[in-house]
Amino acid sequence: MAPEKQEKTVSSTNKLTAASFRELLERLALADGAGEEEESVIPKKFEEYKFWKTQPVPKFDDENDVEGPIDPNTNISAVPTEPLRMLKDFEWVTLDVCDEKQLTEIYSLLTENYVEDSSSMLRFDYSAKFLQWALMPPGYVKDWHVGVRVKSSGKLVAFISAIPVQVRVRDRVFERCSEVNFLCVHKKLRSKRLTPVLIKEVTRRCHLKNIWQAIYTAGIVVPSPISTCRYLHRSINWKKLYDIGFSPLPLGSSEEREIERFGLPKKTELPNLRRMEAKDVEQVCDLLTRFLERYELAQLFTHKEVEHWLLCGNPVSKGPVIWTYVVEDPETKKITDFFSFYSLPSSVSGNPKYNHISAAYLFYYATESYPRDGSDSAQEKYIHRLKELLQSALILANNFWNPNFFLLEQKHLISAIHYGKDVRHSTVTNHTIPHHFHFLYFNHPRRPQQTNQNLSNHLRGVFTV
């Protein structure tokens, strides 16, 4: 999840120092067979997770052959109705995301304390509008926007949230699940074991709504990922990213060459592409649902949810949070493809020239061109279509607000988990960080495929990598 920097710059002056050369060699060694080692790294043993070992999650090496909830669902009447005990001097609050002032408080907490790269240079800067979009899908539960305030000053110092989702794992549908996100503890309160308390409290509040399974992602490994995902950044404004120290200047290249390499045309070439409108919701929902059937783990969407996630309250898609485009067959009026991307800037610290980078993140997409059989020609057609769609997304994002990079996140995990022929681990070695997906309280004897890079693999053409 972190806005990690791309592969380290060889050197800001383009000179290869001994240290940077060593680093380069290390990275080259790592690049071979990419990622597999990274993903298998488990930082500590299960027993050393003081909190997580007490939770109903699978151990790293669980060989359990029964698939399904680890704990049978408990009677709601057994769930405590009072919040957990909070540390002295602090108190629980439920935040009202519709209230400007409270929304700004969440925004400020996250802007100053949320996910950042290891050198604290880049930090996610979710806008207040984005937070409303992310926290208020259809059926959202106000009680799941959980905060902690300092009693004396009222300052918001921690946050955790959940939203309702429906998830399918292979053939089994979990109609009542939650997705936990935006866990954040103020920097000054770190390492005080507040996180387990926040997690237990949001869990209690989910239980009270008769929800016993949750899905969530983390940049660190906690027991036990059901899948991992890696980011792929596609630079757009390469020069700015280079100036900030985010993007490297590859050996043997020049600034001019890199700028040209990442340049984009002004106009899209894909015929019949237009903004998504409210009238498309039904068709887009149907296309997405069929597209996601190919995945072992997928979120299920109602029409209302599609409307929320892809239009964000607009009758015609227009940002400023999410942009969605459809391809409509002019004769049949059938939507054959769609893609969406959202805006998520990061703040930059310690740079004299820049204090922000803007970024577009790939969100959901689907196409009728997905392979119906395992033939090479079907696969090729699919890859070709994905490239066309992504090239269009890049151009449109660039035209709207000139983001500095376009990020294929595939958070929506969901699309990260494929089965079938197209899930081979990619050899794309662009900077990415592992992104671990978890399903709490659920056994995965046969874990869904270690993901993904499926898409980025297909998109090498678009990315000119």
Ligand SMILES: CCCCCCCCCCCCCC(=O)SCCNC(=O)CCNC(=O)[C@H](O)C(C)(C)COP(=O)(O)OP(=O)(O)OC[C@H]1O[C@@H](n2cnc3c(N)ncnc32)[C@H](O)[C@@H]1OP(=O)(O)O
């Ligand atoms: C049925 C319904 C169930 C609902 C609940 C489902 C589960 C939801 C799970 C949450 C999904 C969140 C999804 C997102 O939002 S992922 C985004 C997480 N947020 C950030 O990275 C923002 C910046 N960082 C911070 O604010 C803090 O460093 C955080 C809050 C992350 C940790 O603060 P701090 O560094 O001060 O730690 P502590 O002393 O309080 O606590 C230490 C314990 O916390 C465990 N830890 C640390 N980081 C994470 C993490 N990202 N997921 C799960 N566990 C984590 C850690 O292993 C240790 O436990 P153990 O190793 O001893 O066992």
